[in-house]
Amino acid sequence: MEKNNLNNSDYRFKIANREALIGVCLVLFNFIWWFTFAYGLGSKNPTEYSYIFGLPAWFFYSCVLGVVVMSILVYIVVKKFFVDVPFENEELKDK
Template identity: 50%
Template sequence: MVPKLTEKERNLQIKKEALISIGLYVAFFLWWYFAGYGLAEASKEYIYIMGLPLWFFLSCVVGYVLFSIAVIVVVKLFFKDFSLDEVADEDKGEEDEG
């Protein structure tokens, strides 16, 4: 059963989930950027892993796997399943008064 939250609780949860999502995206972009550009310019001779240059392997392959796992963990720990349509009883009384 999906829990009913008050309007204030729903808004706080939505803001929290949005900030976490943006934070994960920024972290993924920074990982991709610094692994890709930082390692590519740091060495003139490439190291290859599975036929791919190290900078590409770390930025695109490892980064994708790492942040896919991070998203799964974050969603299980911080995100809540709740109805956007139904409002808890506390708010229904306030809506009738207004």
């Protein structure tokens, strides 16, 4: 059953687990951003909408800015928190 030992046998798994958790946090943040702007600003009567670059404000913040913000966040997270690990066994032995 050694094969199925998914958490302790390998130092790389600690890193992998942490990065998966970061992924979950990012997606939760993304969802909250998306939902708050879309339904917070978009539930008014369309005649009362304000506009940014010609797009309704709810749409601009939720969708356009949302994509930009997520791209930047992913960039920062990957550069700051993600760690390189070796995949090949030979590389592992060198460690």
